[in-house]
Every structure is written in structure tokens, then in C-alpha cells.
Amino acid sequence: MSISSTAAAPAEAVALVAAHQRSSRRKQVFSVLLVLPLLAYTAVFFALPIGMMLYRAVSNPEVIQAFPRTLAALEEQKSVTPHAVPAEGVFIALEQDFLQAPSIAVIGEAARRLNYESSGYRALVMKTARHYKRGPSSTASSAQARLAAIDPRWISAKFWSDFQRASPAYTPYYLLAAVDLKQTAEGVALADENQRVxxxxxxxxxxxxxxxxxxxxxxxxxxxxxxxxxxxxxxxxxxxxxxxxxxxxxxxxxxxxxxxxxxxxxxxxxxxxxxxxxxxxxxxxxxxxxxxxxxxxxxxxxxxxxxxxxxxxxxxxxxxxxxxxxxxxxxxxxxxxxxxxxxxxxxxxxxxxxxxxxxxxxxxxxxxxxxxxxxxxxxxxxxxxxxxxxxxxxxxxxxxxxxxxxxxxxxxxxxxxxxxx
The missing domain is CATH 1.10.3720.10 (MetI-like)
Incomplete structure (x- = not known):
């Protein structure tokens, strides 16, 4: 065997290996492209809906969207406890939220969410929203007094306790309610007997x-x-x-x-x-x-x-x-x-x-x-x-x-x- 043919043999082997690798890569890419539509379909119509469902089960944006100033004032007032009526600054912020609400629908969503905490709060919030839509008519000097003139429940400690419990961006409320539980000021407890369904x-x-x-x-x-x-x-x-x-x-x-x-x-x-x-x-x-x-x-x-x-x-x-x-x-x-x-x-x-x-x-x-x-x-x-x-x-x-x-x-x-x- 000549020296030139001996030197050509390794070169041919290297070329064959490289060609085999290129062919394998093409087959792998082709296989991935074939499976890609199935993966996309699974992600869009299976994983994404389940992920959205998980998010919706804990998402709680209604009160935040309707009363951002009120929640900010409550956050600044660190001394407020769940059983106390907040100070005047919170009521001023609440009035501003009612006067500058994006729409009555946003207030309605928040009212419905508050009503889950205790029945009757939807009527209270919507009554107040309609009042401020017509324009404030009370001559009281303080925002707290003006809101109390609309409905005395605004100066109820129970209302503000429920308000703060309904305000976090994420809540276990729906998950607890789905298994006949509820969140109270003392912690998690059984729902009322007439609501255990x-x-x-x-x-x-x-x-x-x-x-x-x-x-x-x-x-x-x-x-x-x-x-x-x-x-x-x-x-x-x-x-x-x-x-x-x-x-x-x-x-x-x-x-x-x-x-x-x-x-x-x-x-x-x-x-x-x-x-x-x-x-x-x-x-x-x-x-x-x-x-x-x-x-x-x-x-x-x-x-x-x-x-x-x-x-x-x-x-x-x-x-x-x-x-x-x-x-x-x-x-x-x-x-x-x-x-x-x-x-x-x-x-x-x-x-x-x-x-x-x-x-x-x-x-x-x-x-x-x-x-x-x-x-x-x-x-x-x-x-x-x-x-x-x-x-x-x-x-x-x-x-x-x-x-x-x-x-x-x-x-x-x-x-x-x-x-x-």
C-alpha cells in the first residue's frame, strides 16, 4: 500500500464521521420540528389554561383597582389594627377613590368582592358610589363625618376589618370557600352552617x-x-x-x-x-x-x-x-x-x-x-x-x-x- 493511500484513509474516515453527525443532527432537528406543534398545542390548550385557573383561584385585584388610595393610606397608618376604625386620612383617600373611580363597573367589582366577606357591603359601596357620582351634599367638616352621614357602617370597625381582609393582591378566600372554610380575624375556621355546601x-x-x-x-x-x-x-x-x-x-x-x-x-x-x-x-x-x-x-x-x-x-x-x-x-x-x-x-x-x-x-x-x-x-x-x-x-x-x-x-x-x- 502506498503512503498516499494510507494517509487518505483517515481523512475519508473523518469525512464519514462528520457526514454521519450532520445527518444525525438533521434527523434530530426534523424530529423536534415534528413534535413542536404538539408541544405548542399542549402548552396553549392545556398548560396555559390550568396555569390561568391556578392564578384566578388566588388572584384578588378588585379592591386594589377600585380603592388604591385608601389601601395606600391604610398601609401608611401602621397603628391601625383589624378591629379599629382608621384615622381621618383613610376616609379622605376613600372619598378621592369614589370621586376619581375609573368607572362604576370597577367599583361594582370591588363591592361584590367585599360582599363575599359579609352580606350587605355591596349595597353599601354602590350606595356611596352613586352618592359621590351626584356630588357630595354633606356640609360636614370631616370626610369621616360625610361618609357616616351616607351610611353609619362606614365608621364600623367590622367593616374595616373585612375591608383589609379583602384587600391583598392574593387571597386564599376562594380556595377556602371551595372546601367550606373561611378566613376570620382569628384565623381559618369553618364556614357558617348554612354556607357549607x-x-x-x-x-x-x-x-x-x-x-x-x-x-x-x-x-x-x-x-x-x-x-x-x-x-x-x-x-x-x-x-x-x-x-x-x-x-x-x-x-x-x-x-x-x-x-x-x-x-x-x-x-x-x-x-x-x-x-x-x-x-x-x-x-x-x-x-x-x-x-x-x-x-x-x-x-x-x-x-x-x-x-x-x-x-x-x-x-x-x-x-x-x-x-x-x-x-x-x-x-x-x-x-x-x-x-x-x-x-x-x-x-x-x-x-x-x-x-x-x-x-x-x-x-x-x-x-x-x-x-x-x-x-x-x-x-x-x-x-x-x-x-x-x-x-x-x-x-x-x-x-x-x-x-x-x-x-x-x-x-x-x-x-x-x-x-x-
């Missing part, structure tokens, strides 16, 4: 979601097994029966059940004609109606994961257990059932998560006693426009689902729930 509502939501998930599992397991063992034409028909609800509007499915289950509906009419009942059965606008409709709508979420797992289980496993002397029930419990845990875990958990956030179905087919947490989140979002309370309830719902997920992962296994083997 959310803990029972959360428990009711979780109970309904759990019952629906278990019913879907009980009905979906044999149905998925039938789909696997049925002949090919029957499998297609059964699969179409499962997929059909996905091709129909949720609102149409729910209202159709109202027609079927009402007192003069198809079910009651058939039962009456058959002589099985003497009078119509109440099957709608109650808890049984909610269960019936939600199970029908959510059944595919249990059937499809079970079917996917069962289809991959070799049928000769059960025959092998029988040939070794195992009873069919024992073979099912010790051989077949453990191999379906992936479908059971993922299907039941998916059904539970969807059921826990349901809103339309309980609203249409349930009474006021069957309304779930989603109804109140929608109520605070659309009706009262209380984003803080809606975000706090949504955060509580997410935390409850995460706890259920961790419990399921502990009992079944994270790999089975994730669909890994």
Missing part, C-alpha cells in the same frame, strides 16, 4: 362518578368479552353499537333519554301495557335517571380499552388452565382477569375522570339535588362571572381526580393504567 357537593360528585364508573365496568366487561369471542360479522355489529354514541350529539342523546324515561315515555308505556306496573315509575329528573343516562353515554370509555386488551389475550391460555385441572372460575380469576387489568384500570379511570366533570347530563335529567360540581363551575363562570370561585372549584376537582389516579396507580399499578406491560 361544597364539601357535600364534592363528595356527591365523586360518588356519582364512582358509581357510574363501576356500572360501566360491570356492563362493559362481559360486552367486551362477547365482542372478542363473537364471529366476525357480529363483532362489527357490536363495535358499531359501541361507537354509535360517539357519532351522536351529547345533547341529542340526553334529550332522547328524557323522551324514553318520562312518565308517558316508551318504557313506562310498555310496562303499563304489559301489566307489570300500575302507575308510571319516576325514572327521570332523579338520581336513577342520572345513572341510566350517564352509563349509556360513558359505556364506550370502558368497553373500548377492555376490548383492546382482551383481543390481545391468546384464547389458548384458558384452555391450558382447564387442561391442568383448574375450574373455569378459578382460571378466570387467576389467569384471564390479571391480564385484563390494563383495560380495567385505564377504562375505569377514564370513565371516572369524564364522569366527574359532567355538566350537561345531570343538568337536563337530574333534579336540583343531583347537580354535580360542573354545574356550579358553569354557574360561577356564566351567571355570576365569579372567576375566582369557578377556578377554585375547578382546582379542587382536579386535585380530587389526581388523588383518585394515585390511589388507582397504587392498587392496580401505574404501568397497567398507562397501558404498558
Amino acid at each position: 361544597y364539601v357535600s357537593l364534592i363528595l356527591k360528585t365523586l360518588k356519582i362518578a364512582l358509581v357510574v364508573s363501576l356500572l360501566c365496568l360491570v356492563l362493559g366487561f362481559p360486552f367486551a368479552a362477547l365482542m372478542v369471542s363473537a364471529p366476525r360479522p357480529m363483532q362489527i355489529l357490536l363495535l358499531l353499537a359501541v361507537m354509535l354514541p360517539f357519532w351522536t350529539s351529547l345533547l341529542a342523546r340526553t334529550t332522547s333519554w328524557i323522551v324514553v324515561l318520562q312518565q308517558k315515555g316508551i318504557v313506562n308505556t310498555l310496562l303499563l301495557h304489559a301489566g307489570l306496573i300500575d302507575q308510571p315509575i319516576a325514572m327521570i329528573f332523579n338520581l336513577p335517571g342520572v345513572y341510566i343516562v350517564m352509563v349509556h353515554i360513558l359505556l364506550p370509555f370502558s368497553v373500548l380499552p377492555l376490548y383492546s386488551v382482551m383481543k390481545s389475550i391468546p384464547p389458548h391460555f384458558m384452555r391450558a388452565s382447564a387442561s391442568l385441572g383448574a375450574h373455569p372460575l378459578r382460571g378466570f380469576v387467576h389467569v384471564y382477569l390479571p391480564m385484563t387489568l390494563t383495560g380495567i384500570g385505564s377504562g375505569t379511570l377514564l370513565t371516572f375522570i369524564v364522569a366527574a366533570g359532567y355538566y350537561v347530563t345531570p343538568t337536563l335529567v337530574g333534579s336540583a339535588r343531583e347537580q354535580m360540581l360542573g354545574y356550579f363551575i358553569a354557574f360561577y363562570t356564566n351567571t355570576t362571572v365569579n372567576w375566582g370561585m369557578a377556578s377554585a372549584l375547578g382546582l379542587v376537582l382536579i386535585l380530587c381526580v389526581m388523588v383518585i389516579y394515585l390511589l388507582a396507580a397504587r392498587l392496580v399499578g401505574i404501568r397497567q393504567i398507562a397501558g404498558l406491560r
Whole structure:
């Protein structure tokens, strides 16, 4: 071999390595570009909304935006305690805030926030705002006296205690209220008995979601097994029966059940004609109606994961257990059932998560006693426009689902729930 060819060999090797590195970098960049839209979609439509919800649950800007001078005067008056009426300078600043308010809407938002601390403060603040909009009419020499002439509650120590408690930029008020607690001058305490509604509502939501998930599992397991063992034409028909609800509007499915289950509906009419009942059965606008409709709508979420797992289980496993002397029930419990845990875990958990956030179905087919947490989140979002309370309830719902997920992962296994083997 010549000296020139020996020297050329390392150069060619270096060139090949460099070309391979460039090709690897291009592939990596191409892979990142392919995944980038998915990452952007996840960030915009998943991470960002959850982050905004977390922020809204603790954000408290209303009083700061409406009464900046008053809060600054309170901050300067360090000697003011939560149980004392502030000095004259605070009342002068309060008058300036009313006279120079950006808009009546800003005052209204602050009035509503103060009303959360104690009922009646919204009327007080709006009454005072309307008074100063017309122009001050009192001849009193001090701002404190002029405000007291409008309403004596302005010189109430309780009002100023509530005012200062509602003024921080961030507050645990909504998160505490979502679990029937409140913040007082002494600390965190239980809410008033007539205001303790959310803990029972959360428990009711979780109970309904759990019952629906278990019913879907009980009905979906044999149905998925039938789909696997049925002949090919029957499998297609059964699969179409499962997929059909996905091709129909949720609102149409729910209202159709109202027609079927009402007192003069198809079910009651058939039962009456058959002589099985003497009078119509109440099957709608109650808890049984909610269960019936939600199970029908959510059944595919249990059937499809079970079917996917069962289809991959070799049928000769059960025959092998029988040939070794195992009873069919024992073979099912010790051989077949453990191999379906992936479908059971993922299907039941998916059904539970969807059921826990349901809103339309309980609203249409349930009474006021069957309304779930989603109804109140929608109520605070659309009706009262209380984003803080809606975000706090949504955060509580997410935390409850995460706890259920961790419990399921502990009992079944994270790999089975994730669909890994």
C-alpha cells in the first residue's frame, strides 16, 4: 500500500464521521420540528389554561383597582389594627377613590368582592358610589363625618376589618370557600352552617362518578368479552353499537333519554301495557335517571380499552388452565382477569375522570339535588362571572381526580393504567 493511500484513509474516515453527525443532527432537528406543534398545542390548550385557573383561584385585584388610595393610606397608618376604625386620612383617600373611580363597573367589582366577606357591603359601596357620582351634599367638616352621614357602617370597625381582609393582591378566600372554610380575624375556621355546601357537593360528585364508573365496568366487561369471542360479522355489529354514541350529539342523546324515561315515555308505556306496573315509575329528573343516562353515554370509555386488551389475550391460555385441572372460575380469576387489568384500570379511570366533570347530563335529567360540581363551575363562570370561585372549584376537582389516579396507580399499578406491560 502506498503512503498516499494510507494517509487518505483517515481523512475519508473523518469525512464519514462528520457526514454521519450532520445527518444525525438533521434527523434530530426534523424530529423536534415534528413534535413542536404538539408541544405548542399542549402548552396553549392545556398548560396555559390550568396555569390561568391556578392564578384566578388566588388572584384578588378588585379592591386594589377600585380603592388604591385608601389601601395606600391604610398601609401608611401602621397603628391601625383589624378591629379599629382608621384615622381621618383613610376616609379622605376613600372619598378621592369614589370621586376619581375609573368607572362604576370597577367599583361594582370591588363591592361584590367585599360582599363575599359579609352580606350587605355591596349595597353599601354602590350606595356611596352613586352618592359621590351626584356630588357630595354633606356640609360636614370631616370626610369621616360625610361618609357616616351616607351610611353609619362606614365608621364600623367590622367593616374595616373585612375591608383589609379583602384587600391583598392574593387571597386564599376562594380556595377556602371551595372546601367550606373561611378566613376570620382569628384565623381559618369553618364556614357558617348554612354556607357549607361544597364539601357535600364534592363528595356527591365523586360518588356519582364512582358509581357510574363501576356500572360501566360491570356492563362493559362481559360486552367486551362477547365482542372478542363473537364471529366476525357480529363483532362489527357490536363495535358499531359501541361507537354509535360517539357519532351522536351529547345533547341529542340526553334529550332522547328524557323522551324514553318520562312518565308517558316508551318504557313506562310498555310496562303499563304489559301489566307489570300500575302507575308510571319516576325514572327521570332523579338520581336513577342520572345513572341510566350517564352509563349509556360513558359505556364506550370502558368497553373500548377492555376490548383492546382482551383481543390481545391468546384464547389458548384458558384452555391450558382447564387442561391442568383448574375450574373455569378459578382460571378466570387467576389467569384471564390479571391480564385484563390494563383495560380495567385505564377504562375505569377514564370513565371516572369524564364522569366527574359532567355538566350537561345531570343538568337536563337530574333534579336540583343531583347537580354535580360542573354545574356550579358553569354557574360561577356564566351567571355570576365569579372567576375566582369557578377556578377554585375547578382546582379542587382536579386535585380530587389526581388523588383518585394515585390511589388507582397504587392498587392496580401505574404501568397497567398507562397501558404498558
